[in-house]
Amino acid sequence: MIINRKELARAKVKELQNGFSAFAETKEVVDLIKKEIEKLKLDVHEDVTDVGSWFIPQKS
Incomplete structure (x- = not known):
């Protein structure tokens, strides 16, 4: 499975916009x-x- 880092980051920003915390492991x-x-x-x-x-x- 290939993970698109840009899509992952956008999804996490969307969580932030919805009032939820987000965690990221990689720089x-x-x-x-x-x-x-x-x-x-x-x-x-x-x-x-x-x-x-x-x-x-x-x-x-």
Whole structure:
């Protein structure tokens, strides 16, 4: 099974837009998510751990 990293990142950003947290394990996916967050100007907190990054939407 081939995983498209861009589609994975878009799905995780959609979760953020719907108010849910998202987790990414690889630097590539984390970078893609960050890029989309900036583009959409989402208010999201990033919690970096040893195994990946959690993205947590902030309530306005």
